[in-house]
Amino acid sequence: MQSKNLTTIILLAMLFGGILGAIFNLFFMETTFVSVFLVNNVFHVIGQVFIDSLKMLVVPLVFISLVCGTAALGDISKLGRLGGKALLFYIVTTALAITLALGLAILAGPGEGFNLTSAVPTEFIAAESPSLAQTIINMVPNNPIEAMANGDMLPLIVFSLLFGIAIVMAGESGKRVEKQFNDYNAIMMQMVNILMKLAPLGIFCLIAKTFALQGIDLIKPLLGYFIVVASALLLHGLISYSLLIKILSGLSVWKFFQKMRSVQVFAFSTASSNATIPVNVENAKGKLGVDNSIASFTIPLGATINMDGTAIMQGVATVFIANVYAINLTMTDYLTVIMTATLASIGTAGVPGVGLIMLAMVLNQVGLPVEGIALIIGVDRLLDMMRTAVNVTGDAAVTVIIANSEKALDKKVYNS
Numbered sequence: 001m002q003s004k005n006l007t008t009i010i011l012l013a014m015l016f017g018g019i020l021g022a023i024f025n026l027f028f029m030e031t032t033f034v035s036v037f038l039v040n041n042v043f044h045v046i047g048q049v050f051i052d053s054l055k056m057l058v059v060p061l062v063f064i065s066l067v068c069g070t071a072a073l074g075d076i077s078k079l080g081r082l083g084g085k086a087l088l089f090y091i092v093t094t095a096l097a098i099t100l101a102l103g104l105a106i107l108a109g110p111g112e113g114f115n116l117t118s119a120v121p122t123e124f125i126a127a128e129s130p131s132l133a134q135t136i137i138n139m140v141p142n143n144p145i146e147a148m149a150n151g152d153m154l155p156l157i158v159f160s161l162l163f164g165i166a167i168v169m170a171g172e173s174g175k176r177v178e179k180q181f182n183d184y185n186a187i188m189m190q191m192v193n194i195l196m197k198l199a200p201l202g203i204f205c206l207i208a209k210t211f212a213l214q215g216i217d218l219i220k221p222l223l224g225y226f227i228v229v230a231s232a233l234l235l236h237g238l239i240s241y242s243l244l245i246k247i248l249s250g251l252s253v254w255k256f257f258q259k260m261r262s263v264q265v266f267a268f269s270t271a272s273s274n275a276t277i278p279v280n281v282e283n284a285k286g287k288l289g290v291d292n293s294i295a296s297f298t299i300p301l302g303a304t305i306n307m308d309g310t311a312i313m314q315g316v317a318t319v320f321i322a323n324v325y326a327i328n329l330t331m332t333d334y335l336t337v338i339m340t341a342t343l344a345s346i347g348t349a350g351v352p353g354v355g356l357i358m359l360a361m362v363l364n365q366v367g368l369p370v371e372g373i374a375l376i377i378g379v380d381r382l383l384d385m386m387r388t389a390v391n392v393t394g395d396a397a398v399t400v401i402i403a404n405s406e407k408a409l410d411k412k413v414y415n416s
């Protein structure tokens, strides 16, 4: 199947899944056949199998393609420069995202006049979020197999980079191993291709299930909050990235978004940047023309430390909760929010719902009640899907910009 056709089918699967799910939610959730058999069994099982099969590829794909990429770079100083650039871009785009979100939230004032007594919050118990110091310590695996088994991205990246560097240093033996890794890499690509063919069914089931369970009733009382988050995501996702790509690389913005569509649908339906890594890496290499040495490094790194969409939700949520509890935030508080949310983004794992847990850290920093999170849990699943789509778009945008600046982007492929 041609990739263009496949993208169309994936988009249609998402659309029909959404429509069917919404119809089920409105009219048929009382019917056992629909709610128990279809939604909670058929859709749930197929959707979960699809997510698990994506996750299955993450560790081997990151390891193999990153080893190949680093070995191909052949120069440790280049690696340092790449890492530095990626880190800088990821931090700057996240800070930009949250500033935009705060600005919009302050203007729109979601949560003002919210009736706290009539709200029936789900209980929220804040989980312990890892400290920055611990995140840094955890970057070096004390056992790489354990890191792989747990799917811990940063230690896996560190180990793979070292392995790739050592291949370059090992001369003839290294060359032989590099050749083998390149073969494994080609095989991994085929595994991603197989999964892509199954994607329409998986995405249809995931979206249909979510829309069947997430009715509009959940959103209504929080409509203001929902709209502000969604608008900030849209603004950042479309305008900020377009400007960055245009100004910093001069590449066609239209081509970028056209080629990102299927990756965004994957992120939207799985709500997980991590699970989207295989598709995002292959898309960056195959469709955007980014060299493997860059894509295999910056995309997994971005999926782990770059969460622009998540930071946007956290910014709006902070203003919303402050408004609901009628607590005034000062300029210093806003700056603290920008800093903590940017740092929280680094420590947020690319899996569903973690953004909310890290929000506790942001709220704590400015002395807002963490229980406020309970108010927004109800609408978080849908927002999680949207912000994950923005998160992975940010990873790809930065990847394209870096690749272009390193002359490692095939413009013929990008513009094809």
Ligand code: ASP
Binding pocket: 271, 272, 273, 274, 307, 309, 310, 348, 349, 350, 351, 352, 353, 354, 355, 356, 384, 387, 388, 391
């Ligand atoms: N689901 C998001 C991601 O995987 C993280 C979050 O905001 O909860 O990128």
